[in-house]
Amino acid sequence: MTDQKQSAPRPIIELNAIRKKFGSFEALKGITATINEGEFFSLLGPSGCGKTTLLRIIAGFEDVSGGTILIGGKNMDGIAANQRPTNMVFQSYAIFPHLSVADNVGYGLKKRLPKAALKAEVDKALAMVDLAGYGSRAAHELSGGQRQRVALARALIMRPKVVLLDEPLSALDKKLREQMQHELRALQQSLGITFILVTHDQEEALIMSDRIAVMFEGQIAQLATPEELYRRPVTERVASFIGVMNFLDAKLINEISSGLELDIAALGHVVLPNSARPEGLDAAGIRRVGIRPEMLTVLFDADEGNGNVLEAQVTGTSYYGDMTYYGVLLPGQSEPVTISMRNTAGRSIAKPGSTVRVGWGADSVVLFR
Amino acid sequence: MKWRRFFSINWLLVYAVAYMIFLYAPVILLPLFAFNDGTIIAFPLSGYTTKWFVSLWETEALHGAVSNSLLVAVTTALISTSLGACAARAAARYRFPGKQAIVGFIMLPLVLPEIIVAVALLIMLVQLGLPLSLWTVVAGHVLICTPFSIAILSSAFAGLDQSLEEASFDLGETRWGTFSRVTLPLVLPGVISSLLICFTISLDEFIIAFFLTGTDVTLPVYIWSQLRFPTKLPSVMALGTILLALSVLLLVAAEWFRRRAAARQGQEISTPGGLV
Numbered sequence: 001m002t003d004q005k006q007s008a009p010r011p012i013i014e015l016n017a018i019r020k021k022f023g024s025f026e027a028l029k030g031i032t033a034t035i036n037e038g039e040f041f042s043l044l045g046p047s048g049c050g051k052t053t054l055l056r057i058i059a060g061f062e063d064v065s066g067g068t069i070l071i072g073g074k075n076m077d078g079i080a081a082n083q084r085p086t087n088m089v090f091q092s093y094a095i096f097p098h099l100s101v102a103d104n105v106g107y108g109l110k111k112r113l114p115k116a117a118l119k120a121e122v123d124k125a126l127a128m129v130d131l132a133g134y135g136s137r138a139a140h141e142l143s144g145g146q147r148q149r150v151a152l153a154r155a156l157i158m159r160p161k162v163v164l165l166d167e168p169l170s171a172l173d174k175k176l177r178e179q180m181q182h183e184l185r186a187l188q189q190s191l192g193i194t195f196i197l198v199t200h201d202q203e204e205a206l207i208m209s210d211r212i213a214v215m216f217e218g219q220i221a222q223l224a225t226p227e228e229l230y231r232r233p234v235t236e237r238v239a240s241f242i243g244v245m246n247f248l249d250a251k252l253i254n255e256i257s258s259g260l261e262l263d264i265a266a267l268g269h270v271v272l273p274n275s276a277r278p279e280g281l282d283a284a285g286i287r288r289v290g291i292r293p294e295m296l297t298v299l300f301d302a303d304e305g306n307g308n309v310l311e312a313q314v315t316g317t318s319y320y321g322d323m324t325y326y327g328v329l330l331p332g333q334s335e336p337v338t339i340s341m342r343n344t345a346g347r348s349i350a351k352p353g354s355t356v357r358v359g360w361g362a363d364s365v366v367l368f369r
Numbered sequence: 370m371k372w373r374r375f376f377s378i379n380w381l382l383v384y385a386v387a388y389m390i391f392l393y394a395p396v397i398l399l400p401l402f403a404f405n406d407g408t409i410i411a412f413p414l415s416g417y418t419t420k421w422f423v424s425l426w427e428t429e430a431l432h433g434a435v436s437n438s439l440l441v442a443v444t445t446a447l448i449s450t451s452l453g454a455c456a457a458r459a460a461a462r463y464r465f466p467g468k469q470a471i472v473g474f475i476m477l478p479l480v481l482p483e484i485i486v487a488v489a490l491l492i493m494l495v496q497l498g499l500p501l502s503l504w505t506v507v508a509g510h511v512l513i514c515t516p517f518s519i520a521i522l523s524s525a526f527a528g529l530d531q532s533l534e535e536a537s538f539d540l541g542e543t544r545w546g547t548f549s550r551v552t553l554p555l556v557l558p559g560v561i562s563s564l565l566i567c568f569t570i571s572l573d574e575f576i577i578a579f580f581l582t583g584t585d586v587t588l589p590v591y592i593w594s595q596l597r598f599p600t601k602l603p604s605v606m607a608l609g610t611i612l613l614a615l616s617v618l619l620l621v622a623a624e625w626f627r628r629r630a631a632a633r634q635g636q637e638i639s640t641p642g643g644l645v
Contacts, residue, residue, distance in 0.1 A: 060539075061535055061538075081535070081538050081539050082543060083541075086539075087539055088536070090536060091532075094536035096533060098555060107542075108541045154536075
């Protein structure tokens, strides 16, 4: 394998029709997915969607009720958590309270390595997470962020094929969380180890992941890159879970060679290019369309509307400093849509009750059935 | 209004002091007469002596009773704590049908009159045709000590984060290795506390020992038998003093270990669950 071409992604974890039942409750209803070597993969969903259960199944803490898991091509059936090439960073971090930082980090290698070699490995792992020199500290002397790093070092020292992270940042405050998101991502890229992150925070998943599996009620609703997920959500539920989406009723008028002719509420007669049409969507089944808040523009007098312009009424504004969010009632609609605008220099903010012109582009419309 | 508050506080204080005197004055009499140079247990005290302690040392029957009691107490403490640890871990970790009822039944001997338990056990043993011995006493003591053990160990196991054991397992450790490297060190102070409490309870338990023992008597039963001889009374006082000191020492040690367990798990020291 000496060719310099970008190698095709090699699967590290293959999930095949994974099912899990707790009594009569079906937590996972047939999960099939492939996670690649060196990938930052996120399981994203609301609480109770089964994402943590799936992670615990991969780790070996839960049995499956059906389906198979391959890790590195090897069937994990009957292989317990302590024999799997995975290591977990727990939500509570699970730092052993009776051991020092060094003993925590070296826990998994203590019986396998002589003392000097163990110390060298521990020091290396601590340096990796920016905790060099913290080895002799007691567990209770650490801050939340430091505990998180110790938990990470303790997993990484085992040189796992896959690191499993169960909502690792949810206990941290906002500033620290954002910092750790970037650090975790950078560390994962430099190590080239597969990370699987469980999170309910869509922003966190978008920032950190190569690919995201959005889960609802024990099923994967969509598995895609962050950009694909945001731009082309396959269902209304995915669309409203990832960011904000404005929905409008729509109806197919005609299928033409250059695209789809639709009648969309408030926007009127629209021709959408074929590229807007997701794979496998039956055009006759289109009932609704979605437009992201940043794809709509509040036009001020100076602005030129390039083609698609509507008259609409501002119902409310929310000022976020860098952004302003408008609630705008489009003609013939009962519910206002959300429009986000950057507060660039010299731009005024429209007052609630005033009438504005709203611009939009046909290429930003997402189709739903 | 001020005088009323003044009085109410004062009355509370009086009540508290009276209560403490009522509780502990008889106990204080024990060492007082143990060192009193006179056969009759009455005031005024006639002088200081340690001869009652010396006479204890010279009584052969007492030595037998002490070694019997130590055997029973140590065995009871070990069995009760083992059973208690299993029950406490199950109660803290697993959900199963009838859990409340089962735990309730195990804790019942705490509130059952001991004499009832003793008589019931005696009847059962006689029906089964089992000879009375120190082992039947151990069985009875395990019955009344296990609830105390569960009460102590429950707080130790409940404070133990389940993901700690999972983390150890995840890091390649075996189930047994996880128990010895993570679980046991974290609940060990609770285990020691339970051993000490069970030992203490068994050591000075009288009713069950009286009913269930055969020819080998335990210390409390021996003391009771000595009460028939007025001249032996000061020796009994001396023995009581030793037992009292030992009990206090053990209970303080048990509480110290329980608090250390709580501190290790990062809990508030004042969490309820301790016996002292």
